[in-house]
């Protein structure tokens with residue numbers, strides 16, 4: 001690459017020069033302790049997630065020069081335990097005519113000693129364009145790593161923007177590949193010319209030549225104008241299709257965010273290669289900050305999912321005065337149980353637990369229990385709950401009431417525009433909270449629901465208080481890397 005592409009070398013050098021002069025900032029109260037965040041600048045979707053020879057790779061949408069976003073590269077982290085990550089710098093750069101307005105999202109497909117990457121090369125032409133029906137190219141690009149994911153080479157367009165069917169708009173992106181028997185299947189998210197979202201399917205025998213096979217799912221009534229980041233896999237003998245649709249109308253307590261991410265469980269008709277949902281579209285996370293999830297199967301056969309702990313075009317904010325914005329969620333282990341996708345925090349995070357406190361609690365009106373610590377895990381198992389409020393550092397509250405059967409996550413000023421989100425729950429039996437310096441993930445009833453949010457609490461506050469009427473056991477740990 002270096003001999004033929006001076007632009008690539010120049011861009012890489014500019015980045016590395018910036019990184020050598022970047023000062024470590026230990027004054028940032030919101031820098032995350034145990035979540036992946038960008039070294040500097042902006043991060044969005046997880047890309048190319050995989051595990052090869054024991055090493056986990058997490059690539060990500062990265063705009064290193066601007067915390068408010070900009071031209072997209074792929075950044076790269078590696079890890080051997082999924083908890084401690086090493087920054088490996090830039091993995092893919094927008095250095096070719098077919099990706100010069102961004103190396104957009106994509107995935108990794110491991111085959112033998114090789115890792116095959118597929119991503120979207122975004123190009124915007126100058127001129128009077130709406131960039132929906134004209135002016136945009138979204139090329140599907142293939143690249144390969146022969147050294148276990150450390151360098152990615154041989155970038156090559158396998159489908160240019162003229163190759164897509166004519167009923168589609170210019171928005172068609174985020175390839176994800178899966179092999180079934182001897183065939184490779186690629187899903188892409190798309191918007192058609194009637195502004196309806198769908199997932200389209202391509203097939204190949206060799207990862208290089210791809211033929212259009214038709215719609216895999218959609219368009220569907222009421223399901224929005226664009227579907228981003230599709231992911232499809234089989235898990236516990238069920239077929240799962242994950243997608244991030246845009247343009248869904250709010251529906252009671254559901255679809256409260258500007259864009260959604262969720263899943264269908266269904267059947268795949270492998271002859272016609274179509275997906276037949278057996279479930280409704282179910283949101284993966286009921287908090288404020290979750291989008292564009294991507295899963296991979298690890299070397300022990302677990303299905304692991306990361307998501308962007310953020311949202312595009314959200315009306316709420318994140319402070320960016322320390323030069324970075326956004327992070328990844330914790331990696332979550334997925335299973336299908338009783339036709340639902342269950343998400344549990346990856347068990348490797350248990351190695352961060354310190355200072356264990358275990359309390360058998362019997363709280364009645366007027367009484368309370370409290371714990372101290374900003375970077376912590378709180379695990380509550382309830383025998384009975386009539387009422388519960390967990391108040392975090394005075395400004396974030398998680399509450400449940402048996403009369404309304406509502407679990408409510410509410411943020412005050414620390415939400416920077418985030419208000420409240422609710423889930424209707426017949427019974428609350430368990431809560432597991434992961435508190436980082438500026439994020440909270442709440443796993444409800446052993447992974448049946450999750451609520452994720454960023455939060456910007458007063459650094460001087462560090463108490464978590466539990467009040468209400470309840471009986472159960474509460475564990476508390478400080479988490480330390």
Ligand code: FRU
Nearest residue numbers: 045061072104105173228292
């Ligand atoms: C989702 C998304 C993808 C796109 C990428 C660009 O957040 O819009 O559809 O490939 O981000 O950064």
